[in-house]
Amino acid sequence: MRPIIVAVDFSECSLNALEHAISISRKGGIDLRMIWVKKPDSTTPLYVEGKGDVIATAEKEFKNLIDKYQPTLPESQLDYKIREGKVHREILQEAKETNAFLIVTGAYGTSGFEEKWIGSNANRIVSGASCPVITIQGEISISRDLSRIVMPIDSTMETRMKVPFTALIAKMFDAEIHVLELYSTKVDNVRKMVDGYAKMAVKYLIENKVKHVVDAIEVNNLADDIIAYAKSVDANLISIMTEMEKSAKNWWLGSYAEQLTNNSPFPVLVMHPKEGIMSIASGG
Numbered sequence: 063m064r065p066i067i068v069a070v071d072f073s074e075c076s077l078n079a080l081e082h083a084i085s086i087s088r089k090g091g092i093d094l095r096m097i098w099v100k101k102p103d104s105t106t107p108l109y110v111e112g113k114g115d116v117i118a119t120a121e122k123e124f125k126n127l128i129d130k131y132q133p134t135l136p137e138s139q140l141d142y143k144i145r146e147g148k149v150h151r152e153i154l155q156e157a158k159e160t161n162a163f164l165i166v167t168g169a170y171g172t173s174g175f176e177e178k179w180i181g182s183n184a185n186r187i188v189s190g191a192s193c194p195v196i197t198i199q200g201e202i203s204i205s206r207d208l209s210r211i212v213m214p215i216d217s218t219m220e221t222r223m224k225v226p227f228t229a230l231i232a233k234m235f236d237a238e239i240h241v242l243e244l245y246s247t248k249v250d251n252v253r254k255m256v257d258g259y260a261k262m263a264v265k266y267l268i269e270n271k272v273k274h275v276v277d278a279i280e281v282n283n284l285a286d287d288i289i290a291y292a293k294s295v296d297a298n299l300i301s302i303m304t305e306m307e308k309s310a311k312n313w314w315l316g317s318y319a320e321q322l323t324n325n326s327p328f329p330v331l332v333m334h335p336k337e338g339i340m341s342i343a344s345g346g
Contacts, residue, residue: 075168091137150186169197243278285321
């Protein structure tokens with residue numbers, strides 16, 4: 063069975079991410095593996111009280127987490143693994159070796175937050191993963207049982223590729239997907255492309271009996287406007303592709319996908335347009 067991989071350093075942010083991962087594991091009956099990475103060239107921080115060998119301390123903390131959460135996962139197995147090396151590389155390697163279903167990791171903004179063990183690696187995990195990744199800010203305290211998922215649709219061909227996995231997650235929770243058409247220009251042909259891709263997405267959701275609504279907004283900055291919309295509907299997940307529409311602002315602010323993962327007060331599900339992620343281009 064393809065597991066969920068969750069990066070854990072025992073900080074509040076990573077334990078929050080773990081609890082979100084556990085909710086998905088429980089709903090989907092999916093095994094979950096916690097990963098802690100020891101850096102070979104420096105002292106790896108552990109956000110728990112403990113003295114002596116850090117590996118022994120990590121093992122003790124993992125066993126405590128298993129004792130706490132395994133009883134809540136009757137149809138899935140919770141375990142852990144300790145690896146050594148660069149954090150993002152080891153998380154990605156574990157995901158590759160296990161053909162992971164999903165990676166869940168804590169995330170911190172690039173400005174105004176202390177750079178911690180996971181926070182300094184979240185963007186690298188997102189950019190290098192071959193499976194979907196959910197990033198979660200440490201301050202998030204919204205419900206871990208998903209009810210509303212915002213799924214933006216823009217004018218890029220890749221925008222359609224997130225639909226099947228997003229629909230799968232939605233069905234686990236009986237959640238409602240908000241298909242959000244993003245109009246970033248007045249150019250008629252571009253707006254028609256957005257409409258067409260949204261219709262493809264809706265067709266897939268109808269065929270797979272996924273609850274959904276359709277909405278549209280005029281956008282100036284995709285990241286800011288998507289977050290504002292998610293707040294307005296009280297969402298608890300945003301689903302995006304790494305490839306999104308580009309503008310001149312990107313040269314100064316970074317990609318919109320990066321802006322969302324760094325600044326969203328909601329968990330963000332990020333997918334790459336890589337082989338292995340299903341497409342609805344042909345209706346399947």
